Every structure is written in structure tokens, then in C-alpha cells.
Amino acid sequence: DQQVKQNSPSLSVQEGRISILNCDYTNSMFDYFLWYKKYPAEGPTFLISISSIKDKNEDGRFTVFLNKSAKHLSLHIVPSQPGDSAVYFCAASGGDSNYQLIWGAGTKLIIKP
Amino acid sequence: GAGVSQTPSNKVTEKGKYVELRCDPISGHTALYWYRQSLGQGPEFLIYFQGTGAADDSGLPNDRFFAVRPEGSVSTLKIQRTERGDSAVYLCASSLSPDYEQYFGPGTRLTVT
Numbered sequence: 001d002q003q004v005k006q007n008s009p010s011l012s013v014q015e016g017r018i019s020i021l022n023c024d025y026t027n028s029m030f031d032y033f034l035w036y037k038k039y040p041a042e043g044p045t046f047l048i049s050i051s052s053i054k055d056k057n058e059d060g061r062f063t064v065f066l067n068k069s070a071k072h073l074s075l076h077i078v079p080s081q082p083g084d085s086a087v088y089f090c091a092a093s094g095g096d097s098n099y100q101l102i103w104g105a106g107t108k109l110i111i112k113p
Numbered sequence: 114g115a116g117v118s119q120t121p122s123n124k125v126t127e128k129g130k131y132v133e134l135r136c137d138p139i140s141g142h143t144a145l146y147w148y149r150q151s152l153g154q155g156p157e158f159l160i161y162f163q164g165t166g167a168a169d170d171s172g173l174p175n176d177r178f179f180a181v182r183p184e185g186s187v188s189t190l191k192i193q194r195t196e197r198g199d200s201a202v203y204l205c206a207s208s209l210s211p212d213y214e215q216y217f218g219p220g221t222r223l224t225v226t
Contacts, residue, residue, distance in 0.1 A: 004155070036217075043117070043204055043217030044156070089155050097169060099144065099211035103155025 006104035019077040023090030031094035038087045117218035134190040138207030148204040195225045
């Protein structure tokens with residue numbers, strides 16, 4: 001069973017507009033959530049994270065929102081830039097093994113010029 | 114300031130053969146992780162080392178898979194009697210400690226024919 005789900009395999013957004021990537025989870029023991037960005041032939045790169053004690057974390061153009069009651073988080077990128085085109089993974093950890101990241105399947109973001 | 118490196122970048126082997134995949138973590142990182150990423154999916158946890166010891170190998174799929182980190186730095190993932198289902202990208206990551214962000218290498222793409 002997938003504990004972390006990214007239901008949109010791909011998303012296309014116009015340059016300069018807002019990109020919103022969504023992620024749902026099922027395990028209530030998760031207490032730390034991360035977003036990673038991946039370019040082809042490279043490993044995932046950490047982007048931003050949020051602890052379950054917060055509902056929002058912002059870093060420049062990137063903001064992550066966490067809705068614990070809905071077990072849902074989202075990543076907002078504004079304004080979107082061509083270099084943001086990549087696959088974005090949502091990951092979660094918690095419970096007994098805080099190092100073990102449980103990943104979604106990823107969403108491919110395409111920024112159109 | 115080298116990042117995590119992995120060799121080889123690509124490995125093609127025949128079913129039934131033995132393969133070794135190498136990971137060179139960031140200097141000073143005591144925690145090291147192996148993940149496996151199949152096509153269209155997110156990475157899946159395999160094993161976590163703290164120093165020289167495997168602190169958690171619960172993600173290894175079966176006893177054909179084994180990993181070592183004899184000096185607490187470089188790690189080798191070993192797969193015996195490879196099967197076509199082992200074909201995937203094998204990712205290695207390291208971190209200062211389990212509570213810190215994981216940095217990923219570019220991965221080794223293993224193809225079993």
C-alpha cells in the first residue's frame with residue numbers, strides 16, 4: 001500500500017504563474033515531510049521540508065503547506081521559472097525510523113515559456 | 114566539496130550474475146543510505162548505515178542483496194544471482210546524522226538482461 005501518494009504524474013504551468021504540487025499520505029505517524037527535485041540522470045536534491053508542528057514553511061519562491069487533518073501537503077512555486085522543470089518528489093518520515101524516507105511516485109513539472 | 118558519487122553510472126549484466134555497486138559519501142557524513150527506484154516510482158528504502166554497521170536493513174528485498182561499509186565511508190551494495198526484476202536505479206545518500214538532510218548521488222542504473 002502506498003503511504004505517500006502523488007496523484008498527478010505531470011503538471012504543465014506557464015512561466016511566471018504559480019505551480020502547485022500535491023501530496024497525500026496515510027500514515028499518521030509521519031511527522032516530517034520533505035520535497036525533493038530531480039533532474040534527469042541526477043539524484044534527488046532536497047528542496048524544502050516541514051515538521052508536523054507547523055502548517056507552513058517558506059523559502060524564497062517555494063512554500064510548503066501541511067494540512068494534518070486532511071493528511072495533505074502541497075508545494076507552491078511562485079513565480080515558476082523554466083529551470084523549475086523537473087520531477088518533484090514528496091517524502092515523509094516519522095515513527096521509529098525518522099531516517100527512512102517514504103516517497104511518492106513523483107510529479108513531472110513542465111514550465112512552458 | 115564533492116558530493117555523493119556512485120560507480121558505475123550504468124551496469125548491464127546477465128541474469129544470474131553477481132554485481133557490486135559502489136557509493137562514496139560526502140566526507141564526514143556518518144549516515145549512509147541505499148534506495149532503489151523502479152521506473153515510474155519513487156525511491157524505496159533498502160538499508161541504512163550508521164558508521165560501519167547496518168543499523169536497519171529491513172528494506173533489503175531478500176538475501177540476494179547485501180551491503181557493507183567496512184571503514185565507515187565507502188559502501189558497496191552487492192547483489193547475487195541477479196534477476197530481471199532487479200533492474201532499477203540504485204541511489205545512495207549520505208547525511209551528517211540520521212536527523213539531517215540526505216544528499217543523494219546520481220545513482221547507478223542496473224539493467225539485468
